[in-house]
Amino acid sequence: MAPSQGPPKSILKTSLPSAYAAVNAEQPAPHHSSLSQEEQDRYLQGRPGANARHLDIALQHAQQIQAQKDAEEMILDRTVELLAIPASSSADPASPSPEEARTFKSALVSFRPTDYDNYIMERNYEDLCGYGLCPRKNRKESANARGQTFHFKYGVKGSGPGGRGRSMDIVPREKLEKWCSDECAERALFIRVQLAEEPVWERRASDTRSMRILLLEEARAKRQKQPRAESSSAVEVTADMENLKIQDPDRSRELALERGDNTVIHRDGRVDIQINEKEHGSGPSASAPQWRPEDALGGSIEGHVPKELGNKRPTQDEGDLLDQI
Amino acid sequence: MDGEIAQRSGDEADKEMTRLWRTWRTVYEMLSDRGYEVSDDELQLSLIDFKHKYADPMGYPDRTKMKIQARPTEEMKMKYTALPSKSNPTPQPDCGTIYVDFCPDSSGVGTKQVRAFNHIVDESNFHTGVFITQTPISPSAVRLLSGIPGRICEHFQEQDLLVNITRHELVPKHVLLSPEEKARLLERYRLKESQLPRMQVSDPVARYLGLRRGQVVKIIRKSETAGRYASYRWVI
Numbered sequence: 151m152a153p154s155q156g157p158p159k160s161i162l163k164t165s166l167p168s169a170y171a172a173v174n175a176e177q178p179a180p181h182h183s184s185l186s187q188e189e190q191d192r193y194l195q196g197r198p199g200a201n202a203r204h205l206d207i208a209l210q211h212a213q214q215i216q217a218q219k220d221a222e223e224m225i226l227d228r229t230v231e232l233l234a235i236p237a238s239s240s241a242d243p244a245s246p247s248p249e250e251a252r253t254f255k256s257a258l259v260s261f262r263p264t265d266y267d268n269y270i271m272e273r274n275y276e277d278l279c280g281y282g283l284c285p286r287k288n289r290k291e292s293a294n295a296r297g298q299t300f301h302f303k304y305g306v307k308g309s310g311p312g313g314r315g316r317s318m319d320i321v322p323r324e325k326l327e328k329w330c331s332d333e334c335a336e337r338a339l340f341i342r343v344q345l346a347e348e349p350v351w352e353r354r355a356s357d358t359r360s361m362r363i364l365l366l367e368e369a370r371a372k373r374q375k376q377p378r379a380e381s382s383s384a385v386e387v388t389a390d391m392e393n394l395k396i397q398d399p400d401r402s403r404e405l406a407l408e409r410g411d412n413t414v415i416h417r418d419g420r421v422d423i424q425i426n427e428k429e430h431g432s433g434p435s436a437s438a439p440q441w442r443p444e445d446a447l448g449g450s451i452e453g454h455v456p457k458e459l460g461n462k463r464p465t466q467d468e469g470d471l472l473d474q475i
Numbered sequence: 476m477d478g479e480i481a482q483r484s485g486d487e488a489d490k491e492m493t494r495l496w497r498t499w500r501t502v503y504e505m506l507s508d509r510g511y512e513v514s515d516d517e518l519q520l521s522l523i524d525f526k527h528k529y530a531d532p533m534g535y536p537d538r539t540k541m542k543i544q545a546r547p548t549e550e551m552k553m554k555y556t557a558l559p560s561k562s563n564p565t566p567q568p569d570c571g572t573i574y575v576d577f578c579p580d581s582s583g584v585g586t587k588q589v590r591a592f593n594h595i596v597d598e599s600n601f602h603t604g605v606f607i608t609q610t611p612i613s614p615s616a617v618r619l620l621s622g623i624p625g626r627i628c629e630h631f632q633e634q635d636l637l638v639n640i641t642r643h644e645l646v647p648k649h650v651l652l653s654p655e656e657k658a659r660l661l662e663r664y665r666l667k668e669s670q671l672p673r674m675q676v677s678d679p680v681a682r683y684l685g686l687r688r689g690q691v692v693k694i695i696r697k698s699e700t701a702g703r704y705a706s707y708r709w710v711i
Binding site for chain 1: 583584585586587590613614615616618619622
């Protein structure tokens with residue numbers, strides 16, 4: 151009998167690890183640019199089951215987590231920085247200094263609504279109005295209203311339903327005490343609705359939705375201008391139609407943005423996008439359906455041709471009618 | 476009329492003083508349970524002495540005076556020293572002087588106060604800081620508090636420490652294992668640490684004991700059948 155050479159090897163690959171191993175063996179491990187060969191060896195040393203691919207995946211996830219931490223840190227820093235504006239106590243929230251407005255808007259780009267809420271809370275703790283460009287104090291209810299959780303707000307005479315009486319709002323006191331005035335509340339909440347829900351480390355580089363934050367005053371100024379712009383000529387309309395085309399390279403890039411899993415994360419928490427256009431094959435095109443005689447009756451329903459019920463009913467009805475007579 | 480108001484405010488001050496005294500005592504018990512050097516006098520400070528020491532002329536507590544520093548005992552240092560390894564043959568204990576600060580602000584504790592606290596901890600080179608406030612602190616402040624690299628900052632509310640939860644009869648005794656004891660335990664049961672039952676760092680008892688990720692605690696509870704029953708938890 152010949153001496154056996156170790157345990158017999160199974161031909162079937164049933165377990166998941168071995169299946170993965172087979173797949174991994176086929177694919178060459180993607181070389182990571184930031185890691186030299188000796189560094190790789192150092193990490194892999196003492197871990198017999200690991201290969202360069204595992205290391206790569208581990209590194210990628212670590213980088214993702216690091217990017218997330220960095221971004222959170224950045225938001226915290228911004229929150230603290232923003233507490234310092236407006237610098238002058240006489241600044242007007244309705245027409246802030248352009249410089250401060252710019253700082254304010256650029257800092258808020260990376261915020262989520264919850265971060266913004268934290269920022270407002272932080273301002274209130276410093277006895278400031280919740281709107282970032284307002285130097286006034288937030289309002290405090292009088293001492294006798296301290297115990298009440300809700301506040302009744304009455305409108306002007308004739309503002310009620312049907313133009314009679316007064317309109318009335320019941321507002322939680324803590325909501326009311328966030329701001330110095332209703333105008334500031336409006337301004338602050340107008341900014342809040344413009345912030346993007348997804349965290350900054352998941353946003354795409356070209357996601358411009360939250361990049362351009364407008365102050366309420368700017369938005370109002372814009373809206374007043376718009377009606378004039380609306381009466382456009384046919385030329386403008388056709389120009390607009392041209393704009394809608396997808397063939398425009400910018401547009402197509404926007405459409406093609408699809409986050410892949412192995413994109414490299416940048417230090418500032420943004421995803422670097424690499425666009426790969428999908429190649430279109432010129433396959434056979436389908437022809438339009440043609441009319442056939444059996445289609446006149448509605449045809450078959452998934453292969454089943456219903457019996458003609460229509461012929462039976464009338465005779466039965468007739469019979470009934472005759473019986474009655 | 477004036478006398479009545481004075482009487483009422485006196486009552487109020489008394490009430491606040493008593494509450495704060497209980498918190499104060501729990502803080503000392505906590506420090507002693509964690510293994511810091513605390514004298515018996517400090518542990519058994521009476522309300523009258525406490526009032527005498529920390530009350531302002533109005534009878535209200537003066538929190539700015541209330542600061543505690545404590546050094547770890549040898550036993551604690553041993554528990555916090557990692558096992559010697561090839562890369563680190565002589566490990567240093569990962570614990571040091573603790574600093575406890577009571578925040579005097581009665582509402583709205585935000586990043587401003589926490590930054591001041593962080594500054595003190597960093598400046599005086601304390602290993603651990605405990606920040607005690609009367610109200611909850613803002614989310615950004617929480618993040619800021621945990622953000623000093625190389626130092627540990629914890630936060631408690633005064634009302635969390637009003638009673639010492641570990642003295643309750645339904646809370647079993649938690650004992651922190653040293654790295655050596657942990658290694659022995661894992662070897663005895665032939666386990667990896669990830670195979671142990673777990674416990675969160677945010678668990679009230681874990682917060683009380685200042686446990687850190689990766690440590691193992693032994694929980695000893697009474698058992699009707701066995702007398703004593705020990706189980707282990709891996710802190711994550």
